[in-house]
Amino acid sequence: MPTEIIILEKFILSILLGGLIGIERERNLISSKIKNFRQKGFGGIRTYMLISLLGALSSYLGQNIAPIFYALGFILFGLLLAESYIYYAFKLNRAGATSEIGAIITYLIGVSCFGNDLKIPIIATIITTIIFSLKKHLHRFAYQIHNKELYATLKFAIIAFIVLPYLPKTSIDPWGMINLYKIWTFVVIISGITFLGYILNKIIGVKKGLFLTGFIGGLISSTSVVSSLSKNLKNNNSNLIPTVSACIISYLASILKVALEILIINFKLFLTLIIPIICMVLIGFSIVLLINRNKTENYKHEHKINFDNPFTLKFALIFGLVLTTVFILSQLAMQTWGSKGIFITALLAGIAKIDAIAVSMAELGGKEITYSYASIAILIGFFFSALSKTIYSLIFGNKKIAIYLAITLTIISTIGLGTSILI
Numbered sequence: 001m002p003t004e005i006i007i008l009e010k011f012i013l014s015i016l017l018g019g020l021i022g023i024e025r026e027r028n029l030i031s032s033k034i035k036n037f038r039q040k041g042f043g044g045i046r047t048y049m050l051i052s053l054l055g056a057l058s059s060y061l062g063q064n065i066a067p068i069f070y071a072l073g074f075i076l077f078g079l080l081l082a083e084s085y086i087y088y089a090f091k092l093n094r095a096g097a098t099s100e101i102g103a104i105i106t107y108l109i110g111v112s113c114f115g116n117d118l119k120i121p122i123i124a125t126i127i128t129t130i131i132f133s134l135k136k137h138l139h140r141f142a143y144q145i146h147n148k149e150l151y152a153t154l155k156f157a158i159i160a161f162i163v164l165p166y167l168p169k170t171s172i173d174p175w176g177m178i179n180l181y182k183i184w185t186f187v188v189i190i191s192g193i194t195f196l197g198y199i200l201n202k203i204i205g206v207k208k209g210l211f212l213t214g215f216i217g218g219l220i221s222s223t224s225v226v227s228s229l230s231k232n233l234k235n236n237n238s239n240l241i242p243t244v245s246a247c248i249i250s251y252l253a254s255i256l257k258v259a260l261e262i263l264i265i266n267f268k269l270f271l272t273l274i275i276p277i278i279c280m281v282l283i284g285f286s287i288v289l290l291i292n293r294n295k296t297e298n299y300k301h302e303h304k305i306n307f308d309n310p311f312t313l314k315f316a317l318i319f320g321l322v323l324t325t326v327f328i329l330s331q332l333a334m335q336t337w338g339s340k341g342i343f344i345t346a347l348l349a350g351i352a353k354i355d356a357i358a359v360s361m362a363e364l365g366g367k368e369i370t371y372s373y374a375s376i377a378i379l380i381g382f383f384f385s386a387l388s389k390t391i392y393s394l395i396f397g398n399k400k401i402a403i404y405l406a407i408t409l410t411i412i413s414t415i416g417l418g419t420s421i422l423i
Contacts (some may be wrong), residue, residue, distance in 0.1 A: 011056055014113040017125040018052025018106050019045055024132040025099065048106050051077070055110025063114060070111075077107055102128060164188065178324060186359045187320045189264055193257060194220055211288075214246030218253025225250035226389045226405070230397025244404040245288045251389060251409055252284040255382065255416075258358045262378070265362040272375045273420070280382070280416040287408050319353070326356040330364060339369045346377040350384030357381040372420075379420050383413040 022045035058073025085100050105128050112121040167181040197219025210229075217225035226247045233243055259277050263270040326349050333341030342361070349357035358378050365374030386409035394402035 007060065010060075010113045010118075011053065013118070013121070014052045014056035014110040015049050017109050017113070017121055018049040020125055021052075021102065021106050021109075021129055021132065022046065022048030024129050025102065048103070051103055051106045052110035052113075055107040056113045057110075059111040059114040074107070098132075102132065161188075178327065182363065183320055183323055183327070186265070186323060186363075187316050190261060190319060190355050190359065191316055193260060197253075197257070210242050210246045211249055214249040215253045218250030219257050222247075222250040222254040222385075223389060223392060227392045227396045230393040230395075230401055233397045233401050240400055240404070241291055244401055244408070245292055247389070247393065247401070247405055248284055248288055248408055248412075251386065251412070252281050254354065254385070255280055255284075258354060258378070258382075261355065261358055262362045265359060266365050269362055269365040269371050269374055272371045273378065276375070276379055276416040276419040279419045280412050283415050284408075284412045287411070319355070322353050322356045323359060326353075326360045327363075330360050334368065339373050342369060342373065342377045343380055346380040347384050350381030351388045354381050354385040375420050376417070379413070379417040383410075383417055386410060386413045 025048060026044040054073060054077060058069050061069035061073070081100055081103055105124065109121040109124050109128075112124070115121075164181070164184055167184055169179070169181040171179050197216055200216045201213075201220060214225055214229070229243050229246055233240060255277060259270065259273065262273060326345060329345045329348070330342050333345045335341075337344070342364070345360070346357050349360070358381065361369075361374040361377050365371050369377075386405075390402055390406045390409060393405050
């Protein structure tokens with residue numbers, strides 16, 4: 001391809017990436033309640049396109065004419081940005097520098113368009129645009145986080161990422177069952193995924209509909225969702241169908257969460273589980289649609305489901321202990337009954353904590369047991385996890401919701417297990 005065309009493509013890419021960020025800034029300006037456009041903030045779509053183009057131009061000139069153009073372009077842009085910030089900060093008494101920082105990032109994105117790796121500016125653009133678009137949600141999340149939760153999260157983050165590199169990477173016991181580095185790595189992964197669900201729950205809240213609450217809650221703890229929602233039906237069945245549907249959706253969300261965990265830890269095992277998981281999710285949502293086929297109401301609820309922050313040292317230590325126990329039981333079961341012994345461990349772990357057996361099988365799959373056995377063990381865990389949720393619904397709710405969940409969750413988990421065995 002001719003050099004001129006390559007250069008043109010990079011300039012066009014810089015304009016498009018700057019425009020993507022600019023579109024989000026323009027939307028923010030338009031939605032602003034301030035009527036005077038000059039008071040709304042720095043730049044719109046055209047400004048950000050030109051900023052990125054300026055960065056690309058300075059990079060091109062710096063590479064092909066003289067390196068001084070790198071500094072010259074940034075200085076000129078910096079002076080313009082400083083003048084804008086001073087005007088809005090002092091003249092119009094506007095606090096904050098989000099737009100200006102975004103403009104600097106956009107300039108650097110333009111510069112990196114003439115680098116060796118074009119993935120960098122593209123990824124940076126996507127992340128920047130997402131952060132800009134989540135303005136209201138991030139502010140709402142910040143207001144809902146208490147100091148106790150924040151400090152607990154910070155303490156866990158420090159311990160997780162500072163202690164982890166110093167943990168021994170070999171087994172600490174004579175039987176090779178306990179590897180602290182691997183266990184803590186898995187704890188950090190599971191805690192991080194669960195924390196994403198916790199953030200979504202904080203941002204969206206409980207007033208966006210029962211089904212959405214069930215799905216987001218399932219990413220954190222489907223058991224908590226089932227137990228909490230079942231309490232509402234203890235002496236009142238008027239909301240039975242939507243509550244059952246929300247519980248089913250929370251179970252499906254937990255399946256998708258486990259699938260993500262396995263995808264991160266053991267991709268080949270994930271591939272063996274794709275068809276069973278797809279079947280379970282499709283059947284589950286089909287059941288929800290079926291039992292709600294005559295319902296036209298948009299169900300709302302004010303009942304708040306209380307979740308513990310999963311990004312705390314307490315949560316990590318408890319899950320780490322459970323995971324270690326599952327690892328040991330899996331090894332002992334295999335030594336006693338062979339590879340099929342892990343099915344007994346899966347039964348127990350499914351009742352207690354489905355994530356633990358999933359992570360354990362993701363670690364053992366393809367090494368000490370076949371992928372087929374590992375996938376069947378995980379699906380057995382899902383089956384008994386469904387059973388435990390039915391028991392919780394009976395304890396905290398009543399017979400009607402327990403019967404509904406016993407039938408629906410058994411169908412879903414049995415189809416997943418049957419699909420895995422057949423293929």
